[in-house]
Amino acid sequence: MQIILNGAATEVADALTMAELIEQLKLGGRRLAVEVNAELVPRSRFSEHRLAPQDQVEIIHAVGGG
Template identity: 50%
Template sequence: MKITVNGEPREVSAGLTAAQLVDLLELGGRRLAMEINREILPRSQYSGHALREGDHIEIVQAIGGG
């Protein structure tokens, strides 16, 4: 199925969850926020949220500094 991640089109397996997308993008263990179709998805819901054809996903990472 086709989705858009941070403005880039991607082809992924049907039924992919938000958690699996994080792993696919090698972002596991990082502090990040995910927005799907302009709605923030709480991290506690990543594993239970199946992505759908045409979803627009924005992922931002927290970067510390000082």
């Protein structure tokens, strides 16, 4: 199926979970903020949140500094 990932059309497996997408992108263990269709998805729901065709996904990396 196709989703829109950070503004780019991207093919992913049907019924992929957010946790699976993050692992495929090699972003596991990083501090991230994730929105799907302009709604924040809490990290605690990544493993249960299934993506649907044409979902608009934005993944933002948290950058620390001081």
